Amino acid sequence: MVAAEIAPERRRRSPLSLPPGAWRLALPLVVLAILFGVLIAIHPRGLAVASMTPWANQAVTLAFVAVGQFFVVVTRGLDLSIGAVLALSNALASELVSGTPLEIAVGVVAVLAVGCLCGAINGVAVVFGRIQPIVATLATGAIYTGLALIVRPTPGGDVDEALSDLLTYETFGFFPTSLILLFAVVYLVWWPLSRTVLGRSLYAIGSNESAAFMSGLNPKRARLLAHVLAGFFAACGGLFLAFQTLSGDASVGFSYTLNSIAAVVIGGASLAGGVGTVIGVIAGAYLLRTISTIMIFTGLPPMAQPLFEGLVLLAAVSVGAIEMITSRNKLKVLR
Amino acid sequence: MAAVLRSPTTIVGLMIIAIIAVGASASPNFLSATYLLQQLQISSFLGVVALGALGVIVLGQIDLSIPWTMTSAAIAATSVVGVGAAAQDVWSTELAMPIGLAVGAFIGLVNGIGVALLRVPAMIWTLGINAVILGLCIFITGGFAPPGEASPLMRSLAVGRTLGLPNALYVWLGVSAVAAFLLTRTYIGRAIVAIGNGERAAYLSGIATQGVVILVFVFAGMCSALGGLLLAGYANQAYQTMGDPYLLPVIAAIVIGGTSIQGGSGSVTGMLLGVVFMTLLTSVLSVLQMPDPHRQIIYGAVILVTLLLYGRFNRPIT
Numbered sequence: 001m002v003a004a005e006i007a008p009e010r011r012r013r014s015p016l017s018l019p020p021g022a023w024r025l026a027l028p029l030v031v032l033a034i035l036f037g038v039l040i041a042i043h044p045r046g047l048a049v050a051s052m053t054p055w056a057n058q059a060v061t062l063a064f065v066a067v068g069q070f071f072v073v074v075t076r077g078l079d080l081s082i083g084a085v086l087a088l089s090n091a092l093a094s095e096l097v098s099g100t101p102l103e104i105a106v107g108v109v110a111v112l113a114v115g116c117l118c119g120a121i122n123g124v125a126v127v128f129g130r131i132q133p134i135v136a137t138l139a140t141g142a143i144y145t146g147l148a149l150i151v152r153p154t155p156g157g158d159v160d161e162a163l164s165d166l167l168t169y170e171t172f173g174f175f176p177t178s179l180i181l182l183f184a185v186v187y188l189v190w191w192p193l194s195r196t197v198l199g200r201s202l203y204a205i206g207s208n209e210s211a212a213f214m215s216g217l218n219p220k221r222a223r224l225l226a227h228v229l230a231g232f233f234a235a236c237g238g239l240f241l242a243f244q245t246l247s248g249d250a251s252v253g254f255s256y257t258l259n260s261i262a263a264v265v266i267g268g269a270s271l272a273g274g275v276g277t278v279i280g281v282i283a284g285a286y287l288l289r290t291i292s293t294i295m296i297f298t299g300l301p302p303m304a305q306p307l308f309e310g311l312v313l314l315a316a317v318s319v320g321a322i323e324m325i326t327s328r329n330k331l332k333v334l335r
Numbered sequence: 336m337a338a339v340l341r342s343p344t345t346i347v348g349l350m351i352i353a354i355i356a357v358g359a360s361a362s363p364n365f366l367s368a369t370y371l372l373q374q375l376q377i378s379s380f381l382g383v384v385a386l387g388a389l390g391v392i393v394l395g396q397i398d399l400s401i402p403w404t405m406t407s408a409a410i411a412a413t414s415v416v417g418v419g420a421a422a423q424d425v426w427s428t429e430l431a432m433p434i435g436l437a438v439g440a441f442i443g444l445v446n447g448i449g450v451a452l453l454r455v456p457a458m459i460w461t462l463g464i465n466a467v468i469l470g471l472c473i474f475i476t477g478g479f480a481p482p483g484e485a486s487p488l489m490r491s492l493a494v495g496r497t498l499g500l501p502n503a504l505y506v507w508l509g510v511s512a513v514a515a516f517l518l519t520r521t522y523i524g525r526a527i528v529a530i531g532n533g534e535r536a537a538y539l540s541g542i543a544t545q546g547v548v549i550l551v552f553v554f555a556g557m558c559s560a561l562g563g564l565l566l567a568g569y570a571n572q573a574y575q576t577m578g579d580p581y582l583l584p585v586i587a588a589i590v591i592g593g594t595s596i597q598g599g600s601g602s603v604t605g606m607l608l609g610v611v612f613m614t615l616l617t618s619v620l621s622v623l624q625m626p627d628p629h630r631q632i633i634y635g636a637v638i639l640v641t642l643l644l645y646g647r648f649n650r651p652i653t
Contacts, residue, residue, distance in 0.1 A: 078458070131642045132596045134397075138583060139642070142635030149628035258399075258462055271456045303477055307470025314463040317455050 024268035024275065027319070028283040035290045042297050049174050056176030057168050057244060059289035061086070061237045063182055065256050066263035066285040067190075067278055068119075068233030073264050075226045076206040076273025077126065077133035081141030082234045082260055083253030085118045088148040089238030094157025094248025097239070104160050112235045118144055119231020123224035141257070148250035155249040157242075164243040178240070182282070185236055189229070190278055202226055206273030263288055266316045287316075343593025346644055347608040350637075351615060358619040365622060372501060376494075378614040379507035380565050382607065385585045386514045387558025389606050390551045392589055393518070395531040395598025396450055396457035398555050401585060402578030403468040404442045405563030408435040409573035410472055410481050412564055417483020431486035435564045436557050442468065443556020447549030472575070485568040493568030503565055510558070515603040527551060531598030587638050588613045593645070 045051040065086055072079040089111045096107030118140070125136040171177045193199035201222040204212035209219055237256070242248055261271075267284025269276025291312050295305050358365035365371075384401060391398045412435035419427020442464065449460035485493070495502040518524040526547045529537040538544045562581070567573045590596055591612055592605030616637060620630045 125639060125643070129639075129643045131639075132590075135586070135590045135596050135642060136639070138586060139635045139638040142583070142631045142638070146628040146631030146635070149631065153628070261459060262462065265456070265459045271458060304470070304474050307467060307474050310463055310466030310468075310470045313466060314449075314460070317459050317463060318449075318453055 025277050025280045028267050028280050028287055031316075032283045032287045032290065035287060035294065039290055039294050039297070042294065044297070049170060052174075053168070053170055053176045053178075055290070055293060056179045058293070059286045060178045060182050061241045061244070062256065062259055062263060062289060063282045063285035064185075064233045064237035064240060065260040066267065066281050067186055068230035068237070069260040070264050070267070070269055070276060070278065070281040071202060071226045071229040071233075072133065073261075073269050073271060074206045074273060074276055075202050075223050076209070077223065077226065078261070078271070079122065079137045079227065079230045080134060080257055081118070081122060081137040081144055082230055083255070083257030084141040084144035084148065085115055085231050085234035085253075086238045086241070086256050087250050087253035088118065088144045088151070089115050089235040090241050090252060091148040091152035091157075091238075091248040091250045093239050093242035094152060094159055097163070097242060098158045098160045104163060108239060111239055112232060115231040115233075115235020115238070116228050117231070119228040119234070120224070122231065123227030126227065127220045127223050141253075145250070145253060148253070152248045152250045155247055155251075157248040159242045159246045159248075161246065164246055167240070167243050181240070186233075186278055186282070189232070193225075198222060198225060203274055206275075208274070259288060260285075262313055262317075266313075288313075343591070343645055344602070344605045344608060346641065347591055347593075347605065347612050350641065351608065351612050354612070354615045354619050358615070358622055361619070362622050365619075372504075374614055374618055375611070376501035376503045377618075378610050379501070379503040380493075380562050380569070381581060381584055381588065381614060382507045382610040383510055383565065384559050384562035384581055385588050385606055385610055386510055386603070387555030388585050389514070389589050389594060389601055389603065390518070390527060391457070391555045392586075392594055392596060393527050393531045393598055393601035394548060394551055395534075396548070396552075397586075397596075398446060398461050398552070398559075399458065399582065400442060400446060400461040400465040400468065400556075401559050401582050403465045403472065404439055404556055404559035405566065405578035405581060406573065406575065407442070407468050407472050407563075408438045408560030409563040409567035409577060410476065411435050411438045412489065413483035413485055413567055413573040414481045415483070416486050417481065420483075428486040428488070432488055432564060436560050439556040439558075439560020439563070440553050441556070442560075443553035444549065446556065447552030450552065451545040451548035481573060483573070485564075485571050489564050489568030490571060491568075493565045503569075506561070506565065510561070511603055511607060518601065518603060523547065523550070528599060528601070531600070584613045584617075591638065591641050 039055065040047045040051075043051045065082055069079055069082050072082075092111050092114055093107070096110055097104055098107070122133075122137050122140050125131050125140060126133050129136065131139075167177055167181055169177060171180055190199075197217065198221060201212060201217040201219070202225065204215070204217055205219045205222050212222075213219055241252065263284035264276070264281050265271065265284070266287055267276065267281035269281060292305070292309060295308055300308060355365070384405065388398055388401065412431040415427050415431045415434050419425075419430075446457075446461050446464055449455050449464070450457045453460070492502050492506055497505065518527065526537065526542045526544075529540070529542060530544050530547060534544050559578075563573075563578060566577055570577070586596075588609035589601075589606050590609070592602055592607070592609030594601040594606065616634065617630075620633060625633065
């Protein structure tokens with residue numbers, strides 16, 4: 001067994017096979033395309049504006065949160081407070097985002113700033129407090145949930161309807177605006193960053209922190225950035241949720257935390273850090289939500305839906321297990 | 336001496352005393368034996384669950400299926416009693432606890448297989464299992480609280496008293512003693528710590544790592560189930576959300592007890608104090624009649640400050 005480890009890999013790749021690691025991006029995209037086809041086939045309205053806009057809208061919030069979670073996961077961390085930040089910004093949005101255009105603009109900026117601040121607090125606790133990310137965000141998550149409940153004890157509030165209509169309907173009469181918004185925000189934030197040393201170092205410290213440190217990167221700054229990004233995208237999610245529901249709800253958080261982790265893993269990122277793409281993670285979020293939609297249209301009894309959602313999640317994350325079971329060298333699968 | 340002062344156990348001990356002082360100044364009843372014994376009784380439900388979770392965390396894994404393992408074991412046990420009473424079957428009340436524990440063991444087995452054999456990250460696998468059990472319970476019960484009640488044994492263990500002390504406390508200390516012995520004095524305990532430090536190295540030194548991981552998850556499942564059964568005995572029924580408030584306090588109690596969430600080391604004594612700490616904190620906040628949002632904020636802030644103290648005192652040598 002040890003000899004097999006030392007012997008070099010001699011498997012030849014066929015010209016058609018993907019470069020190593022590409023399946024991590026290809027798999028969620030292909031599965032999403034298949035599920036999308038299934039959805040169109042069984043949807044009473046088929047491929048129409050009336051079916052596509054709700055489909056696009058319902059996953060945008062999760063996609064934002066999952067992208068935020070991804071930046072922490074890629075640095076080998078985990079943000080368990082991300083749902084609470086979403087709830088807090090959602091609650092704040094229902095208080096602040098209404099009135100005159102100026103008030104609305106200030107409100108949006110304030111909500112995003114609070115999200116970044118929450119992320120920065122997480123980052124400081126992790127980087128300078130030297131607390132494990134899981135535990136630190138567990139504690140800060142309780143604080144943010146409490147704050148959200150103070151801002152909005154019961155669901156309700158007021159959100160500007162004109163802006164909501166603008167963001168949740170279609171552009172040019174057919175293309176869901178929410179999709180444009182999602183990709184625009186992610187692209188505007190991540191594309192410039194991914195071209196800087198700081199942005200690159202997110203992947204580097206997740207892959208091998210000491211090697212990254214030796215190469216002159218700054219792990220502290222990168223980790224701080226990852227948490228601020230997580231807070232920012234969670235706030236984007238909270239804002240969009242407010243536009244979608246026209247109200248605020250402080251209790252929405254926890255399921256988003258768990259689903260964001262699921263979306264990140266299904267989207268091809270590794271919880272061990274250093275691996276994954278933003279596009280894959282967005283596909284992961286849409287994949288999860290598309291499955292739920294399909295189940296509504298298949299006429300499955302509502303009581304059976306949570307069971308099937310759980311089974312699908314297990315099946316999705318077990319795909320990687322094929323590699324483990326077929327591997328003849330046990331040392332390769334142990335870390 | 337300095338090392339003793341800085342150890343998590345000492346810090347938690349001091350914080351427990353501080354909390355009792357705050358509680359006593361707010362309400363004179365706080366220091367009464369009745370009240371403190373009741374706190375220990377409530378602590379034991381959390382404590383039993385935390386024992387199983389401790390093993391999993393020392394392995395370097397995590398079990399997020401705690402809420403619905405507790406709930407499903409309790410639902411199974413109370414349903415057995417309910418069905419038995421309807422059929423006038425005398426054995427059903429005796430079978431309730433074993434069946435509940437078996438449910439927990441089975442869930443633990445599935446968790447262990449996913450983590451050890453399929454190599455899915457525990458964080459995501461146990462999350463999925465939790466969703467599946469939730470789905471199964473809702474599907475079977477139709478979303479309603481199942482008919483039935485706790486068996487006399489469950490009730491006696493949860494609320495009964497022997498020699499003036501709550502039975503639940505005996506159960507907690509008994510399981511703790513077994514867990515502490517297993518973790519510090521036996522082959523399996525050393526294997527768990529070794530795997531937490533590096534599964535590759537443990538495997539190469541001849542430990543059947545996958546078997547150990549599965550075993551630990553089965554133990555954790557049974558501990559969660561026992562916690563659920565005690566809770567059902569306390570409330571004399573099972574209900575859908577009974578396990579939900581336990582997941583985060585369990586992890587917090589373990590970490591406050593000085594166990595690293597990364598695995599590889601763990602302290603049963605520290606965790607016992609951590610569990611008492613979490614229970615007293617909750618209870619002081621309710622004695623002070625703090626509204627729920629403020630309670631959450633203080634809860635989080637106290638955990639954060641405690642962990643910050645650990646980080647200050649235990650500077651890693653790099």
